[in-house]
Amino acid sequence: MPQRRTVTSRSHEPRWRYAEEVRRLREQSGLTLRQLAERLGWDWSTLGKLERGQSLGSPEVAQALDEHYGTPGLLLALWELAIADPVQFKEQYRRYMLLEAGAVSLWHFAVSILPGLLQSDGYAREVLATGGIKGEELAQQVEARVGRRALLLGEDAPTFRTILSEAVLRTPLRDAGAWREQLEHLAEVAERPHVTLQVLPLSAGLHGLVGTAVMFLRLPDGRTVAYTETAYKGELIEGNGEVERLQRAYDSMRDLALSPAESLKFIGQRLEEAPCDPST
Template sequence: MPPRRAITGRSQEPRQRFVEELRLRRAQKGESLRQLGAVLGWDWSLFGKMESGQTLGSPDVVQALDQHYGTPDLLLTLWELAAGDPTQFKERYRRYMALEAVATGIQQYSPAVVPGLLQTGTYAYRLLFRGGLAPGTELDQQVEARMNRREILSGGGAPQFRAILDETVLRRGLLDREEWQEQLKHLIDVTEQPNVTLQVLPFAAGLCELPNTDTAFLRLPEGRTVAWVETGYDGQLVEENARVERLQFSYDRLRDHALSPRETAEFILRLLEEAPCPSADPK
């Protein structure tokens, strides 16, 4: 078989191809980065970083670009390829991320770790490393993808977001004092956004519903709600109304036992002051 010939002369490397397409589409539109940012409602510097390859951006940003340029799913498809190996995420999780990007409301309960949308880069790195990813390109890509997802909570059209954290999440912190303080400060900072509400489920509440299941609810633009449930080994997208309602009932019961947002902020501030200095740095 003869060697494959380059037809377009464009890069065959997914990340570079994504960057090239972004530049090409904006050039064809005749817009500056500042004009693009003004039209779509994101800071223009984000698009500059995307076009220079510094970041891939989040799915909602890429979907907005597809709509703006009139390229249905083209840029999003290239984004998925550029994010890494197409098998990097299971299809169910990739579908969840796509739904998360367009959700008008997100509610989450985390029994063990800080939710992905609220993690700092360092926390995400430590967590994914402990989860089995070796330092290198794959781990860096996973951290970048998680950081890109955080942009869902800011900018135009950001969803209403509520997270209930079990007290365990805040008691089992990072061993490095400065890294853990950074994460706690980030939690305090993000709750100052008008669309974000954070509550802590204290140990004093005793045994409650969903004791070991990370659960998220997505309110979609058409009005229906889907759920994502995850353990340490697997995750599942739940779309059947009856099952979603049962999960929602359990979540509402948890919320009844949680600290108020104000009490939660005070709780985290106390932890920030008490953050211990470890005897050894595990780096």
């Protein structure tokens, strides 16, 4: 029988377990990081960050490594465990928030929910409450989320582009008054000179970001990073190759979106269709 490999104490953490296995397989193969990168067609610095536990990369990287090493599904399963780890998610999100605060430009795609930067108080409250947050914690999180809107205010505000799937604007809140308030807020924000808002109609069909919301940040040093979100997890992506692939998908999708003027008209139509608040 093959000798059982010793599991180190840090291997109990999903992030480090993944990093340890990625590094072990490469060292066992006798390849350097650059040699492995050349064979896979990935940036060597991205692979280095995986081995050091600085990044989890994308599922595509895990799959490519599985195919290369002949370990079908092993690394992808470890990646899924690591990305779902609550500690990992919180660390990445904190880092993302710091980067967002210093970004010189942002561009975004929403699949089903408006980004925090565009949420009204009522919208933020209902979204967070739907996620099971209650009481004092709910009030605190609503305050924190709507406070992010300040990023788009002032003369030094970063340029911001958002593409909203039509589904976002066809999913109203339970509170009719809060929904109208949200639509009015969107129309007001769309008129700001540094903001570009577009709507991606459902008729555009399938595209490269189906099911994935993404925010790109252009940083003061010229780098671009991305933060992707699905219904259950988020991932901060900093590898140049991975960010570039997401950008290509975003650019292709943007070509299918309505123009800013058509998009503002679309929001106006949703406002006309929105039920009036019975309390007014």
